[in-house]
Amino acid sequence: MASEKITELEFLLSYDILKQLTGTMERTGCSAADIIEQALRQFLSARKDGNAVYLSAPINALVEGLYVENTTIAEVRQHGDFGLGTFNYLDGEMLLLDGRVYQIRSDGHVYDVGDDERSPFACVTFFSPDTLDDINGDSGVSDLATILDGLIPSPNMLYAIRVDGIFSSVRCRAASRSENYMPLVEATRDQSVFDFHEVRGSLAGFYTPAFMASLNAPGFHLHFLAEDRRRGGHLIDCTIKEARIGIQHVPRLDVGLPVTLDYLTVDLTRDIGEDLEKAEK
Amino acid sequence: MASEKITELEFLLSYDILKQLTGTMERTGCSAADIIEQALRQFLSARKDGNAVYLSAPINALVEGLYVENTTIAEVRQHGDFGLGTFNYLDGEMLLLDGRVYQIRSDGHVYDVGDDERSPFACVTFFSPDTLDDINGDSGVSDLATILDGLIPSPNMLYAIRVDGIFSSVRCRAASRSENYMPLVEATRDQSVFDFHEVRGSLAGFYTPAFMASLNAPGFHLHFLAEDRRRGGHLIDCTIKEARIGIQHVPRLDVGLPVTLDYLTVDLTRDIGEDLEKAEK
Incomplete structure (x- = not known):
């Protein structure tokens, strides 16, 4: 038979x-x-409801300055078509949108990324929103946080968040290529900040419960990409004119643990909360 | 075509x-x-090297007293043939060995578990040891901890651990069926303790890095089952005569987030470390 x-x-x-x-x-x-x-x-x-938020590494390793891992973009893309992260040597901000991977470097330019590039930290999922909500009228970044807080039903779940719209202003940063082992809080002091005005674009990112703070940045973490795919970065501030917010509830977390000697020997017992908060600002 | x-x-x-x-x-x-x-x-x-340690829920929900979840044993078995956990209403200790699920109740008996039973917390993997080591001579539980510490190459990785051997003595506990919402530290005050002597059997469990303490019990967590499959429990103390220790490195963590109303509304901001340590003793 x-x-x-x-x-x-x-x-x-x-x-x-x-x-x-x-x-x-x-x-x-x-x-x-x-x-x-x-x-x-x-x-x-x-690809449907069994969907996970995939982390290529726990974020505490990045906060301690581990900027060189073996995870390729090809591997990251196996786990999602949407998300954010960074590249080896902290060389800019990563944004994954509709399956394409963008690298926003501190020179202000956006680069297409090949499958062989590597990342020390990426957070991705297959995006398929459960809810869509439209907002109109000027909303600042704190208004956006309030709106998002109202849209997520529980602080104990993971959510993928996509905001497509017209922004009166966006302030972004992009980390500069850095030496390996320089703690994130120091490395991100040397970053570029960009201001965009009257720009159409997308925010992509996640909400992570506070109790997972050693694994992923807690709360809301969003990266921006302009519709022209030529500008973007880690979101610092924005004012939204009008936008559609898509939210996907993700009831699973999937974390890869690097098997590099650096990861296996780094001291991860420190509480990285304060450092991460500073670095993400 | x-x-x-x-x-x-x-x-x-x-x-x-x-x-x-x-x-x-x-x-x-x-x-x-x-x-x-x-x-x-x-x-x-x-089933090979992409293997994950799967948690059916973050352990902090269990510590806060959420003892009723919808995860069936059938679902748990999809993620592993080896591991430990508990059952709805904290009704005894779970041990998974060679694909079979055992329930060690506070009455001291071991029961076979059907696929329809449910669990608020289970931690499983597909077991396939990377290393096998034999130990001889009397080793107490603290010697065992020292031996295991020596066998795991990094505190930042997950490991599945199986110890098969002859034990001069084993002290185990089994949690009693409890009311939902009673915090774990209170619920485990009412537990049965069993002493076995000159018993052949297996320890099954995991090592979890300290930085994942909100998700899984940190350090070593082992459950015992006698070879006759009629005695066992959560390991408190033991003296090993001779044993073979199998250790599997597991470079991935996979966490399910329950979608029950209880889980979505519980306050998980508290640091549960101290409670968990007390409850696990």
Whole structure:
């Protein structure tokens, strides 16, 4: 029975995955159909409600100055088409929008990023908003925080947030390429700040519960990209004219732990809350 | 081309998953073969080095007294064949060994657990040790901690730990079925303590870095099950005669966030470290 099915699969699958499949069939006693069905069920549902916020590393490692990790952009994109982060040597701000990865450098320019580039920290998900809300009239960044607070039903959940609209003003920063091991609070003192006016664009980011602060920046964390894809950065301040806010509830957190010697030997016992707050400002 | 392949798949897959598959093909433009291959690659590799420690909920919710969640044992088993946890209403200690789920109740008996039972907290993985070490001669629980400390190369990684051997003595506890909302530190005051002598059995559990303390019990957390599968509990103390220690490095953490009203509205801002330490003793 099983061998019959395998014959049917031979033209469908590469040899290496077929070999793994038959190995798993022998080990578990499950049929090819059972395994494929279970795999498809997980794979297809992961793109819907089984969705996770994926962190390529715990943020406390970044705060301690670990700016060189082995995670490639290709790997990051396996876990999401939306999100933010940074690049090795803290070389600018990362923004992922509709599956494309942008690097906003301290020179003020936005670069397309190849799959082989590497990141010490990225936070991504497959974006599919559960709610859409329109706002009109001038809203400052504190108004935006209040509006977002009102839109998220619980502080204990993760949310992906996308804001598309027209901004009267946006103030952004981009971290400068930095030496490895320089603590984040020092490294971000040397950053570029940009002001944009009357600009159409998108904010992309997350809300993270306070009790996960050692893993991801707690509260709201948003990066901006102009519609022309030529300006952007880590959001410091803004005034929104009109915008559509999409919010996705994400009931899962998925954290990669780097296996670099630096990560394995760094002291992560310090409470990084204060440093992170300073650095994110 | 795609429709040809779908015909071949019709006898393999249930209708609902076939429908999802064709939906995804239309949306992404990928062929059935591509999607199945990607799904199988993820599914089969998740059982190898892509392995995660899966938490069905952050442990701080349990510490605050949330003992009723919707996670079924069937769901827990999708994420591992090895681990520990508890059951709804804190009704005893959970141990997962070789894919079977055991419930050690405060009456001292060990029960087999059905897939429909529910758990407010479980921590599991697919166990496949990276290292095996034998120990001989009397080792107390503090010796065991020292030995395990020596075997784990970094305090910043997650490890699954299995100890099979002969124990001169084991002291275990099992939590008593408790009212929902009673804080863990109070609920575990009412627990049963068992002493076993000259017993063959297994310890199963994890090492968790201190910076993840809001999500999982930090340090070493082990549950015991006798070889006869009739005695066990949360490990308090032991003396090991001889044992084999298997350790698996797990470079990923996967946390489910419950979507129950209780979870979404509970206050999780408190530092639960001290309570957890008391409750785990």
